[in-house]
Amino acid sequence: MELIYPAVIIILGCVALLLFLQWKNLRGPPCEGGWIPWFGAGFEFGKAPLEFIEKARIKHGPIFTVFAMGNRMTFVTEEEGVNVFLKAKEVDFKLAVQNPVYHTASIPKNVFLTMHEKLYTVMKEKLGTSNVYQFTGQLTEELHEQLENLGTHGTMDLSNLVRHLLYPVTVNVLFKKGLFPTNTKKSREFYQHFQVYDEGFEYGSQMPECLLRNWSKSKKWLLALLEKNMPEIKAYRSAKDNPMTFVQAMMDTIEMEKNEQKQPNYALLILWASLTNAVPVTFWTIAFILSHPSIYTTIMKDISSVFGTAGKDKIKVSEENLKKLLLIKWCVLESVRLRAPGVIARKLIKPVKILNYTVPSGDLLMLSPFWLHRNPKHFPEPELFKPERWKKADLEKHAFLDYFMAFGRGKNQCPGRWFALLKIQICVILIFYYYDCSLLDPLPKQSPLHLVGVQQPEGQCRIEFKRRK
Numbered sequence: 001m002e003l004i005y006p007a008v009i010i011i012l013g014c015v016a017l018l019l020f021l022q023w024k025n026l027r028g029p030p031c032e033g034g035w036i037p038w039f040g041a042g043f044e045f046g047k048a049p050l051e052f053i054e055k056a057r058i059k060h061g062p063i064f065t066v067f068a069m070g071n072r073m074t075f076v077t078e079e080e081g082v083n084v085f086l087k088a089k090e091v092d093f094k095l096a097v098q099n100p101v102y103h104t105a106s107i108p109k110n111v112f113l114t115m116h117e118k119l120y121t122v123m124k125e126k127l128g129t130s131n132v133y134q135f136t137g138q139l140t141e142e143l144h145e146q147l148e149n150l151g152t153h154g155t156m157d158l159s160n161l162v163r164h165l166l167y168p169v170t171v172n173v174l175f176k177k178g179l180f181p182t183n184t185k186k187s188r189e190f191y192q193h194f195q196v197y198d199e200g201f202e203y204g205s206q207m208p209e210c211l212l213r214n215w216s217k218s219k220k221w222l223l224a225l226l227e228k229n230m231p232e233i234k235a236y237r238s239a240k241d242n243p244m245t246f247v248q249a250m251m252d253t254i255e256m257e258k259n260e261q262k263q264p265n266y267a268l269l270i271l272w273a274s275l276t277n278a279v280p281v282t283f284w285t286i287a288f289i290l291s292h293p294s295i296y297t298t299i300m301k302d303i304s305s306v307f308g309t310a311g312k313d314k315i316k317v318s319e320e321n322l323k324k325l326l327l328i329k330w331c332v333l334e335s336v337r338l339r340a341p342g343v344i345a346r347k348l349i350k351p352v353k354i355l356n357y358t359v360p361s362g363d364l365l366m367l368s369p370f371w372l373h374r375n376p377k378h379f380p381e382p383e384l385f386k387p388e389r390w391k392k393a394d395l396e397k398h399a400f401l402d403y404f405m406a407f408g409r410g411k412n413q414c415p416g417r418w419f420a421l422l423k424i425q426i427c428v429i430l431i432f433y434y435y436d437c438s439l440l441d442p443l444p445k446q447s448p449l450h451l452v453g454v455q456q457p458e459g460q461c462r463i464e465f466k467r468r469k
């Protein structure tokens with residue numbers, strides 16, 4: 001009896017230790033779950049999602065889970081978690097976005113999964129660094145046409161001005177010259193429907209379409225436009241001397257895989273991806289430059305040294321010119337850093353260990369470029385607009401700064417990033433070359449509601465522009 005008693009204690013102790021170790025091993029990250037079933041923390045999270053993420057990080061540390069609207073989203077905010085997000089074989093991009101793609105563009109999940117890699121390869125190739133400068137001439141020409149429509153002077157909301165330049169330019173360059181409606185009524189309809197579709201995209205990606213009547217109407221309008229014009233978009237390539245456009249290359253790939261009935265749906269996705277982020281980034285770039293007079297003055301001197309007195313001639317922009325206007329590129333990149341997308345997501349297909357926690361399979365692993373860019377360890381004085389921090393990036397070798405994630409990173413990063421940077425740089429150069437500009441309102445705050453994509457300005461910011469003589 002005397003011997004059995006200590007033995008039982010030892011065995012129980014070992015069992016307890018084993019259970020503790022197992023529990024520790026399987027322990028998930030701390031969770032913000034709210035108390036309402038299924039909704040979880042949905043209400044609080046939805047009110048101001050970016051703020052919610054930061055408060056949860058301060059409360060729980062570098063990894064935490066948010067349970068909202070039936071989804072488990074595990075956020076990683078520091079090195080170890082970021083590395084898993086970018087490199088682990090247990091994370092999957094396609095599975096994370098297949099639902100939003102289905103809701104927003106009606107592309108069935110099986111079609112999306114089978115087509116994704118082939119289409120991504122085409123996009124990477126067509127818009128990659130070795131091909132992207134081919135767009136320089138067309139972008140400049142299209143921007144000239146749109147700037148003509150601006151007239152000699154005026155006052156406009158800066159977001160609207162950027163939309164009126166970049167929507168037609170992007171559609172005509174990537175899809176087909178002349179596709180953007182020139183008729184006033186039709187083009188007004190396009191602006192309205194695209195704006196409704198874009199603004200409702202975040203809700204539309206999660207909720208049944210029948211609950212979002214206006215959004216659904218705009219989605220259908222855009223799909224119908226693309227479907228009606230599909231034969232023309234595809235036929236354009238056969239016309240003499242016209243190289244195949246980016247969208248034609250995509251449509252070809254879809255046709256080869258016998259999914260041509262989904263061509264308008266993919267065209268809608270490309271339309272959205274190519275417009276949604278580029279417009280606010282151009283807005284912020286112009287607004288940041290104009291609210292930093294010494295930077296504006298230096299940029300104007302640079303522009304004059306490359307093209308001669310600003311406003312004098314009709315200019316052509318070349319790759320060589322762009323290389324000499326590095327400060328403008330730094331300003332674009334610094335604006336993307338400061339107003340970066342709220343989150344990017346991956347789906348976990350197997351459990352992963354991060355910082356002593358086990359994150360279960362099925363979780364959405366989330367990374368916030370917006371908050372990562374505010375970590376002073378990686379970006380000193382993170383809240384300041386400091387284009388000169390980009391001096392350290394090896395842009396010649398197409399490398400961004402470490403921990404810059406506005407375009408994602410790794411094998412799923414944005415295939416349109418070089419095209420976006422090119423288009424925005426040329427747009428900023430031409431506006432400043434031809435127009436003397438000033439902001440009539442203070443730099444707006446960013447809207448607190450945006451999680452997907454680049455941060456949007458909250459409210460209006462008017463710009464006054466006067467054609468230089």
Ligand code: HEM
Pocket residue numbers: 093120123127270273274275277278281336341344345405406407408409412413414415416417419420421454
């Ligand atoms: C400044 C502008 C832009 C920003 C900040 C941006 C940002 C992003 C981000 C963060 C992602 C997700 C990456 C990830 O999850 O790791 C993405 C994906 C994507 N972007 Fe962009 N983007 C921009 C412009 C463009 C443009 C102009 C195009 C097209 C011409 C484009 C096409 C796409 C596509 C097709 C995807 C999905 C790729 C896939 O399915 O794997 N983007 N972008």
